[in-house]
């Protein structure tokens with residue numbers, strides 16, 4: 001009998017033909033969904049995502065072929081090429097980062113996953129620095145199933161773009177790499193606390209709200225158990241929902257927050273508007289500038305506006 005191994009759907013983005021058979025599991029049975037030689041472009045991937053399917057399966061003996069496919073897919077995406085649009089490349093990179101974040105979210109005590117994720121965050125930062133126009137396809141990539149790692153990678157891209165606008169790239173490069181990884185996994189706790197992620201926090205039930213309000217504390221506790229997390233990552237996870245007037249979970253005010261926490265809070269609030277209210281980027285920015293005035297750092301909001309303008313999103 002064939003043995004199957006789970007693979008992450010987010011790693012299958014892109015236009016490369018897959019060199020393996022991919023299966024879905026239905027009522028305990030493995031059904032062939034995509035045949036060796038097909039690709040996961042367009043409709044097929046959208047259909048899978050709309051089913052909120054995170055995992056597919058491949059026969060155990062094809063694991064090495066799968067690994068080299070992933071590696072090549074990402075390498076191709078990072079290499080600038082005339083044949084491939086920055087759009088497709090950014091989508092592949094986003095998918096691969098999502099899978100990397102999911103590995104660490106599922107097993108946050110794994111130093112091996114941590115090292116891989118930090119390296120991936122570093123590469124992502126360099127990519128966005130050289131090709132800031134990649135922010136547009138990333139922000140416009142929809143997240144219909146409210147996936148926390150999709151949200152995390154998008155928040156990482158937005159936070160890096162804001163930081164770049166604020167010239168932190170030169171003065172605090174290492175911290176930005178840790179910031180990006182922190183963003184990728186900042187909502188880690190929501191994959192453990194069983195709350196309904198498809199509604200905005202303010203629409204949760206009373207019982208769920210109590211749990212949700214603790215997510216930044218619980219996540220901080222979870223990661224602190226391992227001694228290898230960079231302090232910047234712990235800070236991002238702990239403070240991404242803080243508001244300048246002290247109405248956030250930790251009641252910290254502007255004077256208590258450092259620049260990186262304020263950048264991440266801005267990126268997070270912005271992507272939440274896109275994800276939950278399904279607002280086009282331009283409308284989301286307008287709403288952010290009005291509704292969050294006094295709650296988010298003004299310079300961070302201005303830097304976000306400028307980054308979005310430069311990449312042609314607004």
Ligand SMILES: [Fe+2]
Nearest residue numbers: 186187240241
């Ligand atoms: Fe959060």
Ligand SMILES: [Fe+2]
Nearest residue numbers: 151186187268
């Ligand atoms: Fe978030």
